[in-house]
Amino acid sequence: MALQIVIIGAGITGLSSAIALKKYLPDPKPIITIVETRSAPSTIGGAVNLTPKALRYLDHLGVLEVLHAEGAGAECRAIELFDLYTGSKTADLDFRGRDGDGIGKTGSKKYFAMRVMRKELQRALLKVMGEQEGCELLFGKDVVDIEESTDGVRVGFKGGQSIHGDVLLGCDGIHSCVRSLLIDKDRKPTYTKIATSMAVSNVRRENQLRWDATALISSRRGSFMASYFEKSRKQQYIAVVLETEEVNSREGWKVKGADQAEVKRQILERFDNKAIPELRQLVEDAGDWTLYPVYKLPHGGRWTAPGGRCILLGDAAHAVLVVDIPIEGA
Known part of the structure; x- marks a missing residue:
């Protein structure tokens, strides 16, 4: 009899897990149900950097071929690190490999x-x-109850319906309901008082960028990342890590009206420097800023349920603070 697998969360982790389980588990192939609380696929989030290892995995899953066929993404052979105050390049995070033809x-x-x-x-x-x-794939399902037994797992939805499976994967992010309802109720995410401001900006012809694909500019007051993300190389995705006392939505919110000007003002206050004048044009021409709050989980904790039928994956299991901003005056 085929294994019945329930996956909570239709993000990158949940979808990748479903494809991998279908591809690599032996026959009979599992029956998989993916449950998503949103009513449609989420568009929250910016441009992600897929490392050579990530691309190799996606190639095995047949996803890289689709990305190439759709003309998605921009190649990045190195992330170039710059100092804001001198404009000089300090290092490369190199993906070219020993012979310059990639890693594998x-x-x-x-x-x-x-x-x-x-x-x-x-x-x-x-x-x-x-x-x-x-x-x-089931959209618009709010999970309110999860029960693990020797026979399987029951997932209850708002409204009274439920589904059953042999195994449950919690791939539902930092605010995981699988973690809070079943696996580790006391391990709660906390806001770091740090948010990433994200936007897309056109690159003017006269604005000669000193980096080939992706730049990471560090300063005493935060970090500024700029990167091509589409093949025409006419736009840059920019993301700025800033201390932010309060963000109204745990999933991020789009800045409107006068707040747009305030976000730009704060970023320019920190990163407008004659040593790297390209940054001013990118910030001034950017629109539709989105703030994405950064949460973290305490170290330790459980990743699996007592009966071994439920497991947390991705941010649901191990999200940690990955940025460090010195506080002025400290």
């Missing part, structure tokens, strides 16, 4: 990195998942 096993494919919008990656994952038999 000898005699097999090699890969550089790729910067791609999260929604494009999710669209490619959804396409590949949709080609798998025995995969169902």
Whole structure:
């Protein structure tokens, strides 16, 4: 009899897990149900950097082929690190490999990195998942109860309906309901007072960028990242990490009206420097800023339920603070 698998969360982790389980588990292939609280695929999030290892995994899953066919993303051979105050490059995070032709096993494919919008990656994952038999995706389902037993797992929804499975994967992010309802109720995420401000900006012809694909500019008051994310190389995705006392939505919110000007003012106050004048044009021409609050989980905790039928993956399990901003005057 085929294994019945329930996955909570239709983000990158949940969709990747579903495709991998379908591809690599032996026959009979599992029956997979993915449950998503939103009514449609999420478009929250900016441009992610897919490392050579990530691209190799996506290639195995058949997702990289879809990304290439759709013309998504921009190749990144190195992330170049710059000092804001001198404008000089301090280092490379290099994806070119020893021979300059990428990273991978000898005699097999090699890969550089790729910067791609999260929604494009999710669209490619959804396409590949949709080609798998025995995969169902349920949108608009609020999980209110999860019970694990020796016979399986029951997931209860708002309104009284429920589904059953042999195994449950919690791929529902930092605010995981699987963690809070079943696996680790006392391990709660906390806001770091740090948020990422994200936007897309056109690159003017006269604005000669000193980086090839992606730049990371560090300063005493935060970090500024700018990167191509589409093949025409006419736009840059920019993300700025700033201390932010309060963000009204735990998932991020789009800045409107006068707040746009205030966000730009704060960023320019920190990063407008004659040593790297390109940054001013990118900030001034950017629009539709989105603030994405950064949460973290305490170290330790459980990743699996007592009966071993439920497991947390991705941010639901191990999200930690990955940025460090010195506080002025400290």
